[in-house]
Amino acid sequence: MSGKPRLTYLNGRGRMEPIRWLLAAAGVEFEEVYLETKEQYDKLIKDGVLLFQQVPLVEIDGMKMVQTRAILSYIAGKYNLYGKDLKERALIDMYVEGIADLMQMILMFPFSPPDAKEKNLESIKERATNRYFPVFEKVLKQHGQDFLVGNKFSWADVQLMEAILAVEEKVPAVLSGFPQLQVFKTKMSNMPTIKKFLQPGSPRKPPPDAHYVETVLKVFKK
Amino acid sequence: MSGKAKLYYFDGRGKMEPIRWLLAAAGVEFEEEFLETREQYEKLLQGGSLLFQQVPMVEIDGMRMVQTRAILSYIAAKYNLYGKDLKERALIDMYAGGTEDLMGFILMFPFLSAEDKEKQRAFIVQKATSRYFPVYEKVLKDHGQDFLVGNNFSWADVHLLEAILMVEEKKSDVLSGFPQLQAFKARISSIPTIKKFLEPGSQRKPVPDDKYVETVRRVLRMYYDIKAN
Numbered sequence: 001m002s003g004k005p006r007l008t009y010l011n012g013r014g015r016m017e018p019i020r021w022l023l024a025a026a027g028v029e030f031e032e033v034y035l036e037t038k039e040q041y042d043k044l045i046k047d048g049v050l051l052f053q054q055v056p057l058v059e060i061d062g063m064k065m066v067q068t069r070a071i072l073s074y075i076a077g078k079y080n081l082y083g084k085d086l087k088e089r090a091l092i093d094m095y096v097e098g099i100a101d102l103m104q105m106i107l108m109f110p111f112s113p114p115d116a117k118e119k120n121l122e123s124i125k126e127r128a129t130n131r132y133f134p135v136f137e138k139v140l141k142q143h144g145q146d147f148l149v150g151n152k153f154s155w156a157d158v159q160l161m162e163a164i165l166a167v168e169e170k171v172p173a174v175l176s177g178f179p180q181l182q183v184f185k186t187k188m189s190n191m192p193t194i195k196k197f198l199q200p201g202s203p204r205k206p207p208p209d210a211h212y213v214e215t216v217l218k219v220f221k222k
Numbered sequence: 223m224s225g226k227a228k229l230y231y232f233d234g235r236g237k238m239e240p241i242r243w244l245l246a247a248a249g250v251e252f253e254e255e256f257l258e259t260r261e262q263y264e265k266l267l268q269g270g271s272l273l274f275q276q277v278p279m280v281e282i283d284g285m286r287m288v289q290t291r292a293i294l295s296y297i298a299a300k301y302n303l304y305g306k307d308l309k310e311r312a313l314i315d316m317y318a319g320g321t322e323d324l325m326g327f328i329l330m331f332p333f334l335s336a337e338d339k340e341k342q343r344a345f346i347v348q349k350a351t352s353r354y355f356p357v358y359e360k361v362l363k364d365h366g367q368d369f370l371v372g373n374n375f376s377w378a379d380v381h382l383l384e385a386i387l388m389v390e391e392k393k394s395d396v397l398s399g400f401p402q403l404q405a406f407k408a409r410i411s412s413i414p415t416i417k418k419f420l421e422p423g424s425q426r427k428p429v430p431d432d433k434y435v436e437t438v439r440r441v442l443r444m445y446y447d448i449k450a451n
Contacts, residue, residue, distance in 0.1 A: 051316060051320070051357060052319075052320050052323070052353055052354065052357065053353055061309070063309065063312060065312060065316065066316060066319075067315065067316045067319030067320065068319075069291065069315065069319060070312055070315030070316045070318075070319050073295075073311070073312070073315055074308060074311070074312045074315070077308050077311070078308060086296065086299050086300060087283070087285070089295070089296070089299070090285060090287060090292060090295075090296045093289065093291065093292030093295055093296070094273060094287060094288060094289045094292040097289035097290075097291050097292050098273065098274045098288075098289060101274070131274055131275055132274065135273060135274065
């Protein structure tokens, strides 16, 4: 295994994208292996490389890590993006878990049947606007700091930034009622590692298209 | 807020049960407030104590914690059930992630139609015996130790025992191909705090029944159909 972490997933966002964001935010270079065929995936399973027969897989520090949250927690812990003590970690965990619930709706969206898409889009907009964004708007307003937790850049900030951009792709004016989040978004965009990740040519993946959906269904076909 | 942790949820397993298990395993006493009416839930919402308008919620150490995973991680770390370093924590997180996925299939079970229940039961058993149990069987066989990670009792062990017992409730002989897990189950069940939790009269909740389903639907106004996997 080379020094760099190696990510195995499809060539698209899915469950790997938060991991790409976090590694990039931490300034960590990584390699990627893209699953394109069912045969590749079956071989990984046969070789015993996927603990629960699932991707994402991240080879890092001699471990073959699976389970998105486990991977993210490890990266956050390793690169000091997890707060300074247990209580800050608790806050970060609460925030990222809430955001993950919102991101799950976006993750599933491309796979919803055509007649459900409008309803699902409405749900994403409703949840973002009424349940999730107000929480972070209030957190930032109350402490007046640049970052969500402990006046220091953390995993929670990266996750929120990813979520804001992902929702904006679906609901362009979604931040219109959230002045704190607008400022937050600008600040995050200007952080050097994040700025670099947002530029063309970075490992950031584009929004899922029909080809991506087709590949997912093909690779994971039973 | 009293000294003890206080749990807000329905009087049933759901997403709160792994938290009850972990607190009990750690020997931590806790209080519970059971949601029975819509009014209680709305009062909690209006009071602003549910960060994302959801339960579980646990009042602990001056915090109102939500998000099951966040709560479990906090308890595990506080009570030294999270390994000795980052790499052990990574293993524990991976193993707990697997058992969480498995228990997730069971979580929705009571809300399914009778026909879907049979399908889901088969699905649960198939996933348990082909995807999850073999992993833990191998981990235990390979290192020959009593506990999953670092030769020390951890959250991963508590979570796995909970998952084993839940799957056994769906198929009583499901461990028949897994001798390591059988021994593990006996060992972990006899740890004093766990033994106590497994006795009648503890705060462990029973298998969810129709009354539980009705309560959840009523309090959350969650009347849509839930589909099997």
